[in-house]
């Protein structure tokens with residue numbers, strides 16, 4: 001069997017794996033990225049919304065992946081009450097609608113330029129593990145059996161992560177911690193290209209939401225996420241079809257893409273063990289409230305890449321613990337807070353969403369503070385305070 | 394209960410069923426396959442599938 005030798009072997013060629021690879025190769029170590037699909041960035045499994053913060057992370061050079069610049073987000077409660085936020089305030093997924101294929105390819109181009117080897121059509125099948133450490137990975141490359149050896153291995157293999165399982169990290173998700181998604185890219189629609197729209201409600205999208213992310217004024221990603229604990233067979237698709245049927249500006253749209261996806265909305269899991277590191281969706285770094293994961297995959301990927309380079313340089317695996325510290329510092333608090341919010345929001349009925357929207361619809365979000373929010377709730381819907389106390393306290 | 398099956402033609406490859414199966418009874422290689430010997434017929438995957446590609450025979 002043909003064997004490839006590297007300092008580090010990364011399973012998964014999404015944002016997490018590609019950014020990790022870039023920082024390892026930049027430090028002068030050899031690294032391979034194994035991607036099962038035949039092309040980086042394809043198929044797209046994403047709503048393609050991302051915050052402008054992506055510009056500050058320094059991971060791209062070209063900008064051809066920006067399809068549309070967004071002014072703000074609009075959230076609609078079940079009775080149609082609208083809450084508007086500027087892009088800066090709305091966070092995670094508001095700022096740009098991107099071409100995810102081009103975005104991932106740009107990350108791949110840079111990783112490759114820095115020296116990383118990228119293997120497409122390379123499915124990592126199993127690992128040979130000794131004493132809790134992976135020694136080599138068996139893969140199918142262009143349909144042929146091959147082996148990859150390395151000192152450190154990275155699971156950047158997305159929501160489905162198997163790498164964690166190989167070293168006994170439990171990556172299974174409970175139904176309340178995973179969202180079942182379905183999305184169309186619709187052309188020949190009429191949409192306001194300045195806004196990303198979110199529709200919430202127990203009856204509309206239980207435990208999740210419906211999104212409209214415009215790529216231009218006639219094409220948009222229209223998708224739905226349903227919390228798996230509320231899901232029934234094909235429910236995501238049925239609810240989305242129903243929603244589209246009721247909206248004049250969407251009904252005539254023609255799907256140019258269909259996709260199903262799974263989004264972890266869990267607390268992060270153990271992110272390293274032995275000589276293995278998990279990054280991005282594999283580490284459950286997706287924002288549990290919004291389901292956005294691109295930015296976190298990039299942030300975690302950089303910390304992972306820099307830490308792994310140090311561990312290789314000093315030949316000390318124990319340094320990998322710095323990775324867990326590093327990402328916790330940057331996104332740990334936010335993940336925990338938003339997990340709590342998700343747990344709470346997934347219990348809201350339609351009326352609660354309506355009251356909440358009514359309470360905050362006139363607030364200027366540039367100035368919104370927790371105190372301001374409490375004040376608004378006290379004056380308008382005091383009963384909500386009780387529901388929200390676990391967050392405010 | 395009956396063990397479900399994946400209709401590979403309608404599977405869109407989201408991997409959710411693989412990630413959610415409590416019994417590790419699903420294999421995923423871009424599409425899902427249920428390993429009947431390990432399946433405990435809990436139907437978690439059936440309910441999960443966003444497009445209804447996991448079916449129970451006779452339903």
Ligand SMILES: Cc1cc2nc3c(=O)[nH]c(=O)nc-3n(C[C@H](O)[C@H](O)[C@H](O)COP(=O)(O)OP(=O)(O)OC[C@H]3O[C@@H](n4cnc5c(N)ncnc54)[C@H](O)[C@@H]3O)c2cc1C
Pocket residue numbers: 011012013014015016017034035036037045046047048049050092093122123124125156157158159160162181182183223260261262263279280281282286291292293294295297
């Ligand atoms: C429907 C949907 C909509 C979303 N919308 C948004 C959004 O609007 N904004 C946002 O920020 N996030 C969104 N997300 C989340 C976002 O797509 C993920 O968080 C992000 O892709 C995580 O990046 P990653 O690199 O960790 O994993 P991925 O991008 O999933 O990459 C993992 C890669 O690993 C490969 N792989 C897996 N197993 C193997 C193996 N054994 N061998 C070889 N290769 C393997 C896969 O083929 C894949 O290419 C959405 C997700 C879904 C499903």
Ligand code: SF4
Pocket residue numbers: 260399403404405406407408409410411424425441442443444445446447
């Ligand atoms: S949940 Fe459905 S679409 Fe997703 S991988 Fe499983 S069978 Fe395929």
Ligand code: SF4
Pocket residue numbers: 396397413414415416417418419427431432433434435436437438439
């Ligand atoms: S029925 Fe349950 S045990 Fe069987 S494959 Fe589906 S989720 Fe796994």
